[in-house]
Amino acid sequence: MPGDPLRTKFIAETYLDDPVQYSNVRNMFGYTGTYKGKRISVQGSGMGIPSLAIYTTELIKEYGVKTIYRVGSCGGMSPDVKIRDVILGQAGTTDSSIIQNTFGPGMYYSPIADFGLLDSAYHTAQEMNIKTKVGNIFAADRFYNDELDIHKLIDYGVLATEMETSGLYLLAAKHHIRALTILTVSDHLLTGEALSAKERETSFDEMARLSLETAVKNMK
Numbered sequence: 001m002p003g004d005p006l007r008t009k010f011i012a013e014t015y016l017d018d019p020v021q022y023s024n025v026r027n028m029f030g031y032t033g034t035y036k037g038k039r040i041s042v043q044g045s046g047m048g049i050p051s052l053a054i055y056t057t058e059l060i061k062e063y064g065v066k067t068i069y070r071v072g073s074c075g076g077m078s079p080d081v082k083i084r085d086v087i088l089g090q091a092g093t094t095d096s097s098i099i100q101n102t103f104g105p106g107m108y109y110s111p112i113a114d115f116g117l118l119d120s121a122y123h124t125a126q127e128m129n130i131k132t133k134v135g136n137i138f139a140a141d142r143f144y145n146d147e148l149d150i151h152k153l154i155d156y157g158v159l160a161t162e163m164e165t166s167g168l169y170l171l172a173a174k175h176h177i178r179a180l181t182i183l184t185v186s187d188h189l190l191t192g193e194a195l196s197a198k199e200r201e202t203s204f205d206e207m208a209r210l211s212l213e214t215a216v217k218n219m220k
């Protein structure tokens with residue numbers, strides 16, 4: 001589940017055999033095909049938790065989806081994270097209201113990855129010679145936010161920022177399904193470095209292949 005519908009199309013057309021586009025509503029493409037003989041769908045989520053929550057809820061409730069891998073871009077925050085690194089989201093921090101809307105004030109639920117998928121992706125990456133970092137991901141409610149204290153989050157161990165992981169992990173817990181976020185660092189908030197469009201394509205290749213390999217290994 002990439003955020004970007006064009007990455008969805010690219011992954012389906014590049015890696016799946018016989019991809020069939022089952023949806024183009026709002027240009028949020030969805031495809032089903034096979035990878036190494038196993039049926040897999042690639043569905044765009046759009047940007048941010050509100051958009052992802054619509055697609056995730058419908059996939060679960062109307063299509064019986066039991067496992068979701070988010071494959072996204074992210075901004076590096078920690079100095080330990082470099083451009084092009086692949087990150088496995090162990091947990092999701094957020095300034096989105098979704099946690100409070102779910103549990104009410106005073107309860108700070110921690111959305112986390114499915115450990116089986118996390119463990120499998122970590123070891124699959126090693127077999128594929130892909131280096132990964134594992135840790136806490138900050139799902140920002142706003143892409144542009146000059147009021148955010150990123151240094152405090154970095155100090156508390158947050159590796160990178162994107163806009164969906166906490167919502168995905170919360171909804172996975174709510175509906176008793178498995179979820180894992182796999183990210184590629186496309187830019188860095190401390191250094192201002194950013195990948196060119198061409199470089200994005202190559203580094204996203206590792207993330208896409210890792211998610212598909214992990215998916216086929218973990219089919220029930």
Ligand SMILES: O=P(O)(O)O[C@H]1O[C@H](CO)[C@@H](O)[C@H]1O
Binds near residue numbers: 003046048
């Ligand atoms: O590359 P995707 O998966 O869209 O993810 C990141 O990119 C978008 C912001 O540019 C947000 O959706 C963020 O989470």
Ligand SMILES: O=c1cc[nH]c(=O)[nH]1
Binds near residue numbers: 075076143186
């Ligand atoms: O959400 C995102 C995605 C990439 N880079 C960022 O800084 N934020």
